[in-house]
Amino acid sequence: MTYAGVQMFMEKLNQLINCNNNPLFNNPPVVCETPKFQLLYNELGTLIQTLYIDEHQHRYEHQKFNDLKKRFTCLVEEAQYIVDLFLSSVHIRDSGNFPTSEDLKCPLNIDDVMRSFKSFDLEFMDNMKLNSSQRREETINHFAAARNSQGSKKLLDEIVIGIDRDAELIRDKLVEDNTKLDVVSIVGMGGIGKTTLATKVFNDSYVKHHFHVRVWVTISQIYDKRDVLIQILASIGVDLDLEKEVKDSKLREMVHKNLIGKTYLIVIDDIWNIETWDNLKLFFPHDKTRSRILLTSRLNEVAKHANSDGLIHHLGYLNKERSWELLCHKVFHGNEFPKWSIEPGMQIVENCQGLPLAVVVIAGVLAKEARSEKIWVKIAKGIGSYIVGDMNGCIETLTLSYNHLPLHLRACFLYLGGFPENYNFQVPRLLWLWVAEGFIQQAGNQSLENIAEGYLMDLIDRNLVTVSERKKSNGRIKACKLHDLFRELCQRIAKEEQFILQTERLMLVLDLQHREVFDFPKGMELLVHLRYLAICSPLDYFPSEICNLWNLQTLIYIRSCMGNFTSIILPSNISDLKNLRHLESYLLFWFSKEKRPSSLPFIEEPMNLQTISHVMLGDGINVQRYFPCIRKLTSPIYVNEENDFKSLTYLEKLNLTGFCSRMKSTVHHYPKGCANNRITFPATLKSLTLFECHLPWTDMSILQSLPNLQVLKLKDDSFEGSLWNTDEQEFRQLKFLRLERLNIKMWEAYSRSFPCLKQLQIFDCYHLQEIPLDIGDIPTLELIIINSCRHSVCESVRTIQEEQHDFGNYDLQIDVSNGLDLSLWED
Structure with missing residues (x-):
């Protein structure tokens, strides 16, 4: 169990104490146990505050502290199991599915676990004491280590393959003619080679010549100001007698004195948080001597905070060729590699996925083994276990990211x-x-x-x-x-850590959507703690038992189909699922992967749904009344009826597929002019996709008036007519526009109509003659993609690009493919 699991259990205890709307928690046998829940909640709260919230204040051994945490979480797991088993037994008795309730009695006996918590509390307090002499000995050891090395990680020191260009880029930035103190950052995942790259730059002959003082500081897992000051003084070469007590203020004074007036380079390796940087930067004088600080970090936010305007170099993965070169260098030491090693070797570097640390560690394994193709093939198949099982620093390097x-x-x-x-x-x-x-x-x-x-x-x-x-x-x-x-x-x-250890009645997530369930699992209705359920089944009905799982937050129900067109009809009592936030249900045809919507004719009460996907809503369902919290809706609509979404004040994403009439709800091709009524939209809408809605282009003014619309996709006759004129009205926030399989011939548009547009896509619009040249004058436009349109459309886009080049705009990119000669299709 992790901290999140502990917090989740605390939340459940709080709900039990306050008896919220949950039908199980309001049950009399549960309410009677409220004092015990309160007692447990109070005891856990005190220990959580000390173990987790105030963790940074403790100075005792890190490993011992982790061991105490593990013991604590084991006790919490035991307490949670007792509570959940008690709740499940109450629910099963009330369900009436068992003839004798006596066999299911499970009292809430927490006396033993409470005694364990009390005992743990006493032991924990004893371990909080830290001997001051041990602390002084640690300081002396840190100083000795700093004098003997500059703190760089040894495992990657020799990796120089594939980073020459990176090193040149950083070196040039460090030595450029800028008098102010500047910060350059190297950012990337653990083991990517940040320290190696920094070391290469640090030892560069030109860098050595340029800077009077070069200092290397490695930040320990738990930042210690005194330790950093000692590292700096040791790098500079200052003699310091740590047998005598020296105050931190004196150490800082000595650092400042030895750096002031000099052109210095400080490498701060492996910095983990913003607060550490804010503390460190106070050590270094800003005296316009062209001094520089080079940071390495796994966190983008630290680099941005240190200098948002400075160079932040993101170190990426090695490609396959560079990885192979590195592997050969480490295994064969520059000698020619045998031909048999190429195929398994390439598989090995591919499995390392471009991470230098992985390549170096696996090279060490290969170097120790007999050089044979059979062994290399074996290692290629189980590369992960070889790397993580290595004891030369790899696991420690990766674990640091988790610990932080x-x-x-x-x-x-x-x-x-x-x-x-x-x-x-x-x-x-x-x-x-x-x-x-x-x-x-x-x-x-x-x-x-x-x-x-x-x-x-x-x-x-x-x-x-x-x-x-x-x-x-x-x-x-x-x-x-x-x-x-x-x-x-x-x-x-x-x-x-025994993470995610759940028994079947205590299960929270059940995902069966990637395998067909031919019969609804027996006892499913007893999984009262279930929050996420995904099922794929050929059953032609919706199992009513699902509506008893009152804890469900996400429900994905897919009916797999080979040829039967019967859709899923969702029951009206699905509204019993008070906690349901995401509902997705459709008919899936395996061969074509086509999705057909399920149907929800009526519901009994309002729901807290945020997402409804592929569900056709019936007549009696007023969306505002029954789904007031909806944020994302993907649904078929009837285009000859009122479709009012304006009152949905939380709706951000809307995907609508139109049907011509209720009598023709299974027909996919409709006559022109099928739509009789407009669709209205809320001002909160950010993304809109319309499909087969058959709206007139004059209705586009409705969309242009939406103040927050950023993404608009018009597909398969969503709008009908040969001419779209955007007039003078603006799409105020529109950044992405896609036109696909529309019967439009002429498009009249002006750059001022799309002040924020970044990307335009036009696919399979066979009748369209050209793109308005004024589109090229949109200042924010970055990309135009044209696919399967007339040659004249492709030529108009190329003309736009040429005109922009004449104006000095080389940022606009075009992607044109499959230009079609459709002259024979002319009306």
């Missing part, structure tokens, strides 16, 4: 290790899972999903998670990945 994570991020990070190798995480689903698992802490009025997105961005900024795909429309992250080495590390730590 804030408590609220640790569970989110470890959770990623439970997925397959090279897994591509779709961001919305990942955030829903984190929320369901209880990893996200409520903060103010923000939704849990928005907070979860902030957690993900923090992991990305810390270079623990990499972005694998971005949305073309707005650049937001669509998918991400975890390096296999970090996956191995997550699994190792998760095993040590």
Whole structure:
């Protein structure tokens, strides 16, 4: 159990104490136990404050402190198991599914666990004492270590492959003619070679000549000001007798005296937080001597804070060729490599995924083994375990990133290790899972999903998670990945900490969408703690038992189909799921991967849904009344009826597919002029996709009036007519516009109509004659993509680019493919 798990249990205890709207918590047998819940809550609260919140104040051994935490979380897990088992037994008895309730009695007996907490509390207080003489001995040892080395990590010191260009770039920035004290940063994930690159620059002959004083400081895992001052003085060569007590103020004075008036270079290696930098920068004089500070960090935010205007060099992965060169250099020491090594060797470097640390460690393993193709093939298949099992510093380097994570991020990070190798995480689903698992802490009025997105961005900024795909429309992250080495590390730590150890009645997440369920699992209705349920099944009905799972937050129900067109009809009592926030349900045709919407004819009560995906809403459902909190809606509509979304004040993303009439709801091609009524939209809307809505182009003024619209996608006759004239009205915030399979012939537009447009895409608009030349004058436009349109359209885009080049604008890019000769298709 991690800190997030402890917090989740505390939240549950708080709900039990206050007896909220949860039907199980309001049950008389549960209410009677409120005093015990309060007692447990108070005891845990005190220990949590000391163990986690005030952790930075403790100076006793780090390993001993971690051992105490593990013991504490084990006790919390025991307490949680007792409470959840008690709640489940109450629910099962009340459900009436068992003939004799006597066999299911499970009293809330927390006496033993409370005694354990009291005993732990006493032992913990005894361990908080730190001997001052031990502290002085540590200081002396730090000084001796600083005198013998400059603190650079030994494991990567010799890696020089593939970083020459990086080193030149940083060196040139350090020695440029700028008198003020400047900060240059190297940022990247653990093991990427930041320290190696900094070392190469630090030892460069021109750098040595340029700077009078060069100092190397390595920041320890827990920042210690005195230790840093000692490292600086040791690097400068100042003699210091630490047997005598020297105050920190005196050490700082000595540092300032030895740096003032000199051109100095300070390398601060492996800095972990903003507060540390704010403290460190006070040590260094700003006397316009062209001095420089070079930082290395795994955190983007630290580099931006140190100098947002300075050079922040993001160190990326090695390509396959550079990785192979490095491997050969480390294994064969410059000698020619045997031909048999090429194929398994290439597989090895590919599995290292461009991480220099991984290549160096695995090279060390290969160097110790007999040189044979069989051994290399074996190592290539199990490279992760070889690297993580290495004891020469690799695991320590990777673990540092985990140890420096804030408590609220640790569970989110470890959770990623439970997925397959090279897994591509779709961001919305990942955030829903984190929320369901209880990893996200409520903060103010923000939704849990928005907070979860902030957690993900923090992991990305810390270079623990990499972005694998971005949305073309707005650049937001669509998918991400975890390096296999970090996956191995997550699994190792998760095993040590017994992370995500759940029994089947206590399960929070059940995802069966990637395998067909041919019969609804028996006993599913007893999983009352379940928060996330995803099922794929050929069943032609919606199992009513699902509506008893009152804790559900996310429900994904997919009906797999080979040829039967019967859609899913969701029951009206689905509104019993008071905690449900995300609902996705559709009919999936396996061969074509086509999705057909499910149907929700009526519901009994309003719901707190934020996301509705592929669900057709019935007549009796007033969206504002029944879904007042909706933020994202993907739904079919009837284009010959009123579709009023204006009153949905939280709605940000809307995807609409039109049907001509209720009688023709299964027809996919409609006659012209099918739409009789307008669709209205809320001012909060940021993203809109319309599909087969058959609206007249005159209705475009409705969209142009939306103040926050940033993304607009018009597909498959969403608008009908041969001419679109944008007139003088502006799309005030529109950044992305896509036109796809529309019957438009002429488009009249002006640059002032799209003051913020960054990207224009036009796909399969076979009748369109050209792109308005005025589009090229949009100052923010970065990219135009044309696919499967007339040659005349392609030529008009090239003309736009040529005109912009004449004006000195070389930033506008065009991507034109599959220009079609459609002269035979002319009317």
